[in-house]
Amino acid sequence: MKLTAKILSKLADNVSTDDMSSAKYVISTAPEELAKICMRDLDPTFPDKMAQGGFLVAGKNFGCGSSREWGPIGVKAAGTRCVFAEEFARIFYRNALNIGLPVIECKGIHETLDIGDEVEADLSTGVIVNKTRGTTMQGIPIPDFLLEQVEKGGLLEILKERRNDCP
Amino acid sequence: MGMTITEKILAAAAGKPAVQAGDIVQANIDVAMAHDGLGPIVFKAMRELGADVWDRDKIVVVIDHSAPPSALLHAELVQDTVAFVEDYNIKHFYNMTGVAHQLLPENGFVTPGRVLVGTDSHTCTYGGLGAFSTGIGSTEMASVFTNGRLWFRVPETIQVHVSGTLRPHVMPKDVILKMLQILGVAGATYKALEFTGECIENMSVDGRLTLCNMAVEAGAKNGIVAPDEKTRAYLKDRVTKPYTEYFSDADAHYTQIVEIDTSALEPQVACPHSPANVVNVGEAAGKRLDQVLIGTCTDGRMEDFYAAAHFIRGKQIPRHLRCLILPASNEIYRRLMREGLIDLFLDAGCIVLNANCGPCGGMHEGLIAKGEACLGTHNRNFKGRMGNPEGEIYLSSPATAAASAVAGCITDPRAKEDRQ
Numbered sequence: 001m002k003l004t005a006k007i008l009s010k011l012a013d014n015v016s017t018d019d020m021s022s023a024k025y026v027i028s029t030a031p032e033e034l035a036k037i038c039m040r041d042l043d044p045t046f047p048d049k050m051a052q053g054g055f056l057v058a059g060k061n062f063g064c065g066s067s068r069e070w071g072p073i074g075v076k077a078a079g080t081r082c083v084f085a086e087e088f089a090r091i092f093y094r095n096a097l098n099i100g101l102p103v104i105e106c107k108g109i110h111e112t113l114d115i116g117d118e119v120e121a122d123l124s125t126g127v128i129v130n131k132t133r134g135t136t137m138q139g140i141p142i143p144d145f146l147l148e149q150v151e152k153g154g155l156l157e158i159l160k161e162r163r164n165d166c167p
Numbered sequence: 168m169g170m171t172i173t174e175k176i177l178a179a180a181a182g183k184p185a186v187q188a189g190d191i192v193q194a195n196i197d198v199a200m201a202h203d204g205l206g207p208i209v210f211k212a213m214r215e216l217g218a219d220v221w222d223r224d225k226i227v228v229v230i231d232h233s234a235p236p237s238a239l240l241h242a243e244l245v246q247d248t249v250a251f252v253e254d255y256n257i258k259h260f261y262n263m264t265g266v267a268h269q270l271l272p273e274n275g276f277v278t279p280g281r282v283l284v285g286t287d288s289h290t291c292t293y294g295g296l297g298a299f300s301t302g303i304g305s306t307e308m309a310s311v312f313t314n315g316r317l318w319f320r321v322p323e324t325i326q327v328h329v330s331g332t333l334r335p336h337v338m339p340k341d342v343i344l345k346m347l348q349i350l351g352v353a354g355a356t357y358k359a360l361e362f363t364g365e366c367i368e369n370m371s372v373d374g375r376l377t378l379c380n381m382a383v384e385a386g387a388k389n390g391i392v393a394p395d396e397k398t399r400a401y402l403k404d405r406v407t408k409p410y411t412e413y414f415s416d417a418d419a420h421y422t423q424i425v426e427i428d429t430s431a432l433e434p435q436v437a438c439p440h441s442p443a444n445v446v447n448v449g450e451a452a453g454k455r456l457d458q459v460l461i462g463t464c465t466d467g468r469m470e471d472f473y474a475a476a477h478f479i480r481g482k483q484i485p486r487h488l489r490c491l492i493l494p495a496s497n498e499i500y501r502r503l504m505r506e507g508l509i510d511l512f513l514d515a516g517c518i519v520l521n522a523n524c525g526p527c528g529g530m531h532e533g534l535i536a537k538g539e540a541c542l543g544t545h546n547r548n549f550k551g552r553m554g555n556p557e558g559e560i561y562l563s564s565p566a567t568a569a570a571s572a573v574a575g576c577i578t579d580p581r582a583k584e585d586r587q
Contacts, residue, residue: 014352014353014441016549018529018547018549018550018551018552019549019550019551022529022551022552023528023529023530023552024529024534024551024554026240027238027239027240028240029207029208029240029244041550041551041556060353061352061353061356061386064352064353064386065288065547065549066287066288066528067205067286067287067288067290067302067303067304068204068205069205069208069304069305069306087353087356089353089356089386090356090357090386090388091288091302091303091304094303094304094307095304095306095307098304098306098307099304099306143191145318154306155306155307155309155310156212156215156216156306156309159212159216159218159309159310159313160215160216163216163217163218
């Protein structure tokens with residue numbers, strides 16, 4: 001599965017799920033409402049930047065902290081089609097793939113991608129091509145059983161399918 | 168090659184004779200916990216799936232985040248939670264009687280060798296009793312609720328070897344803050360932290376729960392302490408079913424060993440805005456405080472309140488400051504009452520909150536304003552977590568927090584002659 005889009009936001013290390021969905025701003029758990037408050041303390045313009053649909057690049061330990069799924073739900077609903085990061089916090093990594101938000105972990109990616117760069121990402125091989133700069137990076141591919149989940153829109157869709165398989 | 172405790176528990180849960188770090192296993196889950204904060208996404212998914220729960224005995228639902236609710240959304244999350252419990256006939260339900268991470272150990276859901284998951288990152292707390300436990304997301308929990316299984320990548324283990332004896336007014340919290348300073352907030356990402364050594368052997372179960380509670384602050388999947396006589400004594404009147412104890416083999420593989428010598432360890436303070444931004448208390452001393460929070464699932468057990476009471480007894484909290492006392496459960500609240508500690512705290516001008524998550528997650532009961540500073544015994548001081556992003560959150564042990572509450576500023580809890 002290949003995705004092509006522009007980098008629309010670039011964030012630093014240790015972006016937490018509190019940054020994505022601060023409890024004090026969460027007044028509704030509808031995805032579009034979580035998108036509006038996403039990263040508010042960190043970058044209030046984040047939802048506007050992502051609105052056209054594109055990629056997000058971040059540093060180390062992206063998604064650290066709480067296990068709240070509001071974080072990745074907000075990131076996805078804001079328009080993020082894939083997140084590239086140096087390293088993901090483990091609960092966020094699983095949550096993102098479980099709700100159908102593709103993520104690729106890739107050492108050295110932060111300095112090779114900039115806002116505005118046109119990027120092609122191959123989720124199954126983990127290869128990230130920066131078409132603007134002509135560079136290629138090898139990230140960690142998403143394991144097949146999780147990729148299937150992402151392609152179908154998340155774990156819930158898989159669970160629904162399985163229930164239909166065996167009435 | 169030998170195995171670590173974590174590898175042995177996951178191997179048993181996956182029905183395999185042996186596993187090693189890096190293997191992906193399907194593990195049977197012994198206990199699955201959801202709370203009112205992140206449970207409603209699980210409940211909605213269950214209803215969409217039209218699925219029943221896989222085993223009523225193994226599911227625990229707790230209302231502890233919005234307990235009681237202070238915003239309309241929170242009221243709706245609580246409403247969703249109660250409706251799920253009623254509609255699905257959930258057996259084990261705790262409605263605002265404490266924080267999950269205290270209620271599960273207290274009520275016998277945690278034993279050595281079990282695999283527990285919860286919709287909360289601090290689910291790793293239960294490793295203090297020799298269990299494998301970790302936080303997961305809501306959608307994944309819907310899957311666990313329906314089939315009782317979950318995939319795990321078997322983590323590499325970092326051994327945290329803690330030698331020596333804690334000096335007066337130095338607490339388990341100081342040990343874990345020191346470890347965070349050494350490892351950093353991502354130093355154990357995807358890995359297990361196994362606490363060993365003389366200091367851990369001498370540490371109470373209360374202290375071990377504090378250590379494991381903060382494993383996730385280093386990015387760890389789980390924290391774990393080998394079970395021993397102290398574990399068995401804690402479980403004696405709480406657990407009736409037999410359980411299996413696992414111990415790391417002498418030739419188990421550790422990916423890294425962190426050594427902490429507590430004989431020279433001073434009280435530690437995590438400064439804004441990271442739990443790994445840790446200094447000796449002297450370096451933060453004198454910082455004026457507007458709020459002190461003593462308690463939570465990190466440090467809200469009896470040993471913590473005894474340490475705090477030592478400094479607060481007979482004193483007055485300065486009038487500019489609010490000092491919040493937050494017991495981790497009603498069992499602890501009652502013991503505080505019976506032992507006269509509630510009176511002691513009220514006499515000093517403290518505010519005693521009901522047992523719940525309180526202001527730790529920034530939901531209610533003690534948010535901070537722009538420019539304010541809070542010192543808390545909780546686990547996380549991310550920017551803006553407890554209110555205004557231009558407020559400051561510091562973390563410490565209950566002894567340091569209580570000494571600081573009385574002084575009105577960050578203060579070394581040790582007597583002058585004990586400082587070096």
